[in-house]
Amino acid sequence: MWQLIREVRENRELIWALALKELRVRYKRSALGFVWALLNPLLMMAILTMVFSTIARVALPYYPVFLISALLPWTFFSQALSYSVESIVVNSELLKKVRVAKCVFPLAALIANSINFVLSLIPLLLILLVLRFPFHWTWVLLPIPLLGLLLFTAGCAFFFAAANVFFRDVSHVVQVVLSGWFYLSPVLYSIEFLPQKYHTLFRLNPMLYLLNGFRMAIYYGQVPTLMNMGASVGVGLLTLMAGYGIFRKYEKVFVFYL
16 A cells, blocks of 8 residues: 555656546547536436436435435446556557556546546536535535545556456456446435345445445435444455555566557
8 A cells, every 4th residue: 555655646747647638538529528527417317317206206305416416426436447447458558668657547547537526516516506405514524435435446446457458358347347236336226215135235235335425415414324434435445455456466467468
């Protein structure tokens, strides 16, 4: 972990430059550009709200707020993982020519999507204002689940970025896993909506604790329990240590597989 902190400190300017470059490339020749960071969560929320409020008839007050409070962090996680899994492979030519800390590439993808995540909070604020939903003081607690989410996402990013160097199918597998993981995570629903017999199984999903912190603070206006806050940060930290440990172990041979 100290090695990672040192590399981030020494390469912070490069990480920032790569993150901005990724955002420019992502929205290049797009008529709306960065506006898509605002429109994407709004459009997704509108579609899911229509389906689950009208067709599935979910009886929950202010369902759009309930939905987007977990949809935004999930979107950040899925997009950051999707971009970071290819981060080493797509920069293979640079890695062959220049000696650079390889951790900067997954981290740049994480930073780029963090910027998108911050921008996506604007639609959330607009929805709260339009629906006249109260702003709870518990918003001040959001840095806790956010820290857990960042740590967890970074750990997953390091692991899958390394795995994709050796097995290029990993990037495709990640997309399939994310699709299934979305429906197994409490984004569209709360765990309380599920039969009691499935609760133990769903509690094995780390995203339960990571997303629940956001929903508790934004939608319910409640202070997450110490167990939930500890679980979110603890799971994130353990995932980062494991993911970076694997990445660090194999990074010296990446160049032979690119």
